[in-house]
């Protein structure tokens with residue numbers, strides 16, 4: 001199997017978001033969980049997205065994991081590798097978007113890398129280097145209260161500079177609107193000035209098509225699904241994709257079994273989706289203090305689910321409003337409380353699968369990563385889209401038999417996301 005495009009995603013929901021975008025734009029795509037065992041038979045595809053769980057780990061660990069994934073993707077034939085980051089640029093000043101971008105550039109022989117989190121379909125746009133989420137600058141959006149990486153600066157040139165060894169440049173919208181040649185000329189000038197990473201503006205998909213065309217001629221880029229869209233469309237236009245169109249239908253053959261939803265995302269979108277789900281399904285709100293105190297809360301949740309799940313889907317959520325999260329974090333620390341809750345929700349997900357759940361929705365990137373790791377799922381095929389950025393996934397090579405999953409990024413999905421997801425998973 002020789003692939004054309006490789007991607008390293010910094011979390012699992014982000015990986016499925018990108019795989020969905022690549023599939024929708026004509027690339028046959030598989031999502032792997034880390035670098036899979038060589039014995040795993042992967043389908044014949046144009047693109048491979050390696051899911052890593054490195055968004056919130058020390059930058060040196062992220063660099064090491066990304067470097068191994070890059071080597072594996074190049075061995076598979078990838079001419080271009082996209083480092084998939086969050087469309088809201090989730091990271092701290094000690095974050096790894098800068099270090100991983102610079103390391104991937106070094107591995108490819110040096111040179112400048114385009115960086116843009118723009119994803120217009122979900123309202124993420126970049127203008128003069130400033131990221132907007134819907135109508136709001138990043139630092140005024142709900143992301144300012146993120147439990148792990150509160151985003152308090154919308155100026156991405158500044159944010160990336162704080163994480164980078166080298167200076168960071170900007171390609172503004174006027175240059176991008178002038179087309180690929182203008183972008184290349186500007187990149188040449190920035191390269192000569194010693195710049196490695198360049199934040200690129202993008203508001204419309206046509207901007208991302210221009211950036212995708214330019215990026216495809218370079219070995220590495222960093223961005224969210226919008227840049228994936230640009231790269232996929234450029235590959236299709238180049239005539240290098242076989243006419244065997246990407247198909248998602250096979251991925252949703254029924255798997256039967258029980259269904260459940262596990263949520264650890266504390267985003268505004270997820271909190272509202274949980275309120276709406278409460279009207280049609282039993283929802284258990286976990287007590288975060290009790291979760292941190294010991295295993296009793298987990299056992300109580302499994303027992304609660306056991307009493308109800310044969311009658312229909314159940315929802316188990318650790319998610320809480322920013323004030324509650326802040327209180328817990330002030331008592332136990334940000335990372336310790338996040339990690340302990342992820343461990344708890346992943347144990348709950350695995351126990352539910354042990355009791356016959358085969359259709360599972362998980363809300364939250366870190367939460368999904370922990371659950372998928374505990375379930376030891378090696379890879380996914382990409383099914384149809386439930387909501388922008390969230391496809392149905394079918395497991396490949398899963399020890400528990402075929403399952404359908406949806407891994408929802410915290411901020412994605414309409415208010416009825418949970419019922420909409422389960423309605424597509426049989």
Ligand SMILES: Nc1ncnc2c1ncn2[C@@H]1O[C@H](COP(=O)(O)OP(=O)(O)OP(=O)(O)O)[C@@H](O)[C@H]1O
Pocket residue numbers: 011013014146147148264265266267270288318319320324325328329337338339340341342363364365366367368408409410411
């Ligand atoms: N009640 C709570 N108090 C404190 N932390 C919590 C609570 N519930 C969940 N968490 C933690 O908050 C973090 C939420 O991150 P996660 O990535 O899962 O969601 P998200 O950030 O909304 O999603 P995404 O990264 O896809 O945007 C996890 O570490 C989770 O364990």
Ligand SMILES: O=C(O)[C@@H](O)C(=O)CO
Pocket residue numbers: 011013014015017018085086087088119224225365389409410
């Ligand atoms: O890009 C996004 O917003 C998502 O794919 C994501 O990574 C959120 O975790």
